[in-house]
Amino acid sequence: MTTAQAEPTTEHPAVKYGKIGVLLVNLGTPDGTDPTSMRRYLKEFLSDKRVIEWSRLFWYPILYGIVLNTRPRKVGKAYELIWNKELNESWLRTYTRNQAALMAESFTDQPQVVVDWAMRYGQPSIASRLEALQKAGCERILVFPLYPQYAAATTATVNDKAFEALLKMRWQPALRTVPPYHDDPVYIDALATSIGSHLSSLDWEPEVVLASFHGIPKSYFEKGDPYYCQCQKTARLLREKLGWPEEKLQVTFQSRFGPEEWLQPYTDATVERLAKNGVKRIAVINPGFVSDCLETLEEIAGQAAESFLHNGGEKFAHIPCLNDSAEGMAVLNHVVHRELEGWL
Ligand SMILES: C=CC1=C(C)c2cc3[nH]c(cc4nc(cc5[nH]c(cc1n2)c(C)c5CCC(=O)O)C(CCC(=O)O)=C4C)c(C)c3C=C
Numbered sequence: 001m002t003t004a005q006a007e008p009t010t011e012h013p014a015v016k017y018g019k020i021g022v023l024l025v026n027l028g029t030p031d032g033t034d035p036t037s038m039r040r041y042l043k044e045f046l047s048d049k050r051v052i053e054w055s056r057l058f059w060y061p062i063l064y065g066i067v068l069n070t071r072p073r074k075v076g077k078a079y080e081l082i083w084n085k086e087l088n089e090s091w092l093r094t095y096t097r098n099q100a101a102l103m104a105e106s107f108t109d110q111p112q113v114v115v116d117w118a119m120r121y122g123q124p125s126i127a128s129r130l131e132a133l134q135k136a137g138c139e140r141i142l143v144f145p146l147y148p149q150y151a152a153a154t155t156a157t158v159n160d161k162a163f164e165a166l167l168k169m170r171w172q173p174a175l176r177t178v179p180p181y182h183d184d185p186v187y188i189d190a191l192a193t194s195i196g197s198h199l200s201s202l203d204w205e206p207e208v209v210l211a212s213f214h215g216i217p218k219s220y221f222e223k224g225d226p227y228y229c230q231c232q233k234t235a236r237l238l239r240e241k242l243g244w245p246e247e248k249l250q251v252t253f254q255s256r257f258g259p260e261e262w263l264q265p266y267t268d269a270t271v272e273r274l275a276k277n278g279v280k281r282i283a284v285i286n287p288g289f290v291s292d293c294l295e296t297l298e299e300i301a302g303q304a305a306e307s308f309l310h311n312g313g314e315k316f317a318h319i320p321c322l323n324d325s326a327e328g329m330a331v332l333n334h335v336v337h338r339e340l341e342g343w344l
Pocket residue numbers: 027028029030042051052071075090092147151153154214215216217227255257288289292293294295
């Protein structure tokens with residue numbers, strides 16, 4: 001008697017292959033300024049253990065009991081002031097998408113490279129874009145957290161999320177992550193050029209320029225986060241490039257959240273002190289932000305400017321982030337081409 005045996009299958013689903021993906025990832029942004037969108041965004045953001053390191057037992061009652069009931073409305077109003085009305089989205093989203101499109105153009109001679117973008121919080125998610133890149137045939141993917149200075153709260157959480165997405169894949173792409181580029185000469189040159197061209201467009205000269213970085217709690221620094229030192233190095237190299245003394249380019253830290261001590265000196269207190277001490281003209285640059293966002297447009301160009309003028313200052317300028325400018329794209333393209341070495 002013979003038994004019919006199943007033929008071993010020689011087929012698996014058709015797959016595309018041979019491409020290299022580049023995924024630009026920025027922090028994230030709400031889908032709208034209404035309280036529901038704001039709450040969804042803040043809930044995802046502020047539930048991240050890399051951002052708020054307190055025990056969940058302590059933090060969640062505060063997050064769900066207070067923060068998510070009060071902050072969405074308040075912060076939504078701030079977002080409204082800086083919303084990109086034409087596209088009905090935040091500028092962070094507009095710039096990140098533009099950066100990906102412009103970077104893709106820099107690879108027209110290398111059509112095997114596919115450039116995409118995602119957000120750590122909100123949409124499009126890292127998992128959805130990694131999956132899309134893989135479906136498009138990317139066997140190798142370079143994940144680029146858009147932060148010149150490394151912090152666990154920013155760079156590491158992007159990388160965590162990317163590797164978490166790979167957990168669910170049967171056939172994983174090879175993944176590389178972009179390291180911080182806080183001391184890269186192309187980045188330092190771009191900042192110096194941006195300061196130079198912005199200041200030469202004014203009919204006045206600042207007495208002091210603040211290099212204002214987003215802060216982190218001081219305790220994160222004490223636990224070994226390299227962020228503070230990388231911010232200081234960026235500022236030192238920029239000062240050297242510009243040939244300025246330490247008093248002319250001062251480092252400060254902004255965007256404090258919660259009751260803990262954060263990295264000092266604080267931007268808001270410094271702006272107020274300078275004005276009260278008789279400084280009449282200042283400019284602020286945000287070297288740690290790849291794109292303008294709530295923290296630069298509302299907190300600096302809005303609130304800090306108002307505080308400076310209110311306390312006796314006379315002229316205030318906010319130097320825009322590198323965004324999708326030619327200098328900004330030169331930095332991002334330079335870093336990506338370097339990190340793709342061996343793959344291209
Ligand atoms: C403990 C809380 C926070 C840490 C730590 C933190 C670090 C950190 N953040 C950025 C960059 C951005 N943060 C932005 C907004 C923002 N940040 C926090 C809190 C922490 N950030 C909150 C709660 C918010 C939302 C607004 C608010 O509720 O105040 C943004 C802007 C996003 C946008 O859509 O415009 C950026 C960018 C860095 C670089 C950093 C650590 C180095």
